[in-house]
Amino acid sequence: MIVIIDYGMGNLTSVHNALQSIAVQSCISNRAQDIASASALILPGVGAFGDGMKQLHQLNLIEILKEQVLTMKKPLLGICLGMQLITDGSEEFGNTTGLQWIEGNVKKLSPLSSEYKIPHIGWNDTKILTDSKLLRNLSEKPVFYFVHSYAVTLTPSSAAVETSICDHGCRITASLEQDNIFATQFHPEKSQREGIQLLKNFAAIAREYDA
């Protein structure tokens, strides 16, 4: 059972609905026992970085997640804000420390001209850079739905790998991975066919772990 982590930050239901549509079982929870017995975890998110971290602290989720993801190597999919929270920190509304599982930082998008509006909202092409289990069986330049004003920049020494990028007057890391950690800046649960395929891929990764 995939557990969608409920830390009070929006759009959990969308993820659950998307998984349900491909007959993948999931539940929305923040209980330690559910997280511990999950086959994989999804950290979704709509909202501000600071609030996200505050909620994770308040719900005492940080230690259990760290244990399950970093020690037990449970597959994790971070989506949008989820992708940002797993990094070292963000400059949104003042500097906030993140979960620090991925060496990288969250910065405001800085497109080279005002022709490119912020937030980056809408459907954009992505370019897949490497063979990733998460990104298999997609079209050559899959189009996903993005909605964000901040994005992750990996540090040069980061162990994480940028697996796809997109352009919005600046290069954006659209997805990354590091061992059992996968993350997308775009919303697969809102990207119709291509997004659903990505979630199918993640469900397959979860099944492998569970086997």
Add this chain to the structure above:
Amino acid sequence: MLKKRLIPVLLLREGQVVQSIQFKHTNVIHANVPIAVEHFNKWAPDELIVIDASPSREKRKLFHSVISALSRECFVPLTVGGFIDGTDEVRQLLRSGADKVVINTQGFRNHDLIRQTSSIFGSQCVVAGIDVRLSADDRYEVVIDHGKENTGVDPVTWAQELQQLNAGEIYLTSIDRDGSKQGYDLKLLKMISEAVSLPLIAFGGVGNWDHLSEAFMHTNVDAVAAANIFHYVDYSAKKAKDAMKKKGIDVR
């Protein structure tokens, strides 16, 4: 490249989908909202906007459960609006399956609502609705409360204020063009798109597919929205996109 977006709009009145002309809501089009959504879903709309235009808050029927039912079938972003007056309501709507919210009248009356919603949920979640009408002396004016209250405020001024308040997008409606089938008010769209750098969604006036392309060809809007036309034409979202692609518009 970021694509231009096509967004069907569902106007609900007491739980049913209705047609709208200059904000007077007339015919019921669909009594069953999820069936209405099925029409759109198959042909890849880019987003869906659902606005509760019931006569009063008390007359809303089951809005949250309608949104829940909708979101089970909707794998594109769902933006929801109507009577939103507090961040608790926003949280509930997001939990019901909405991805973004449209805040209009209550945001005008209380600027903090915009600021707070943006701060808690992120600016990308906040779509600021601006309804505009031409006043007697031929100036554009912001109107609130479903067209009932003239504010005397210039929409450019209000749009710029909304940008300061950290709204994420603007959903701009021409009340005069609503239901008219005359096309969007391109002058109004241009004016607002030049005044702010927020993404802009146009609404009000679409009578044929060319009106959609016109908005992209003559103004800098990011998305075109329409209500009535999508209900009366089969396979409409696909037809709309085909027509735009023929004119060279970069849509999904």
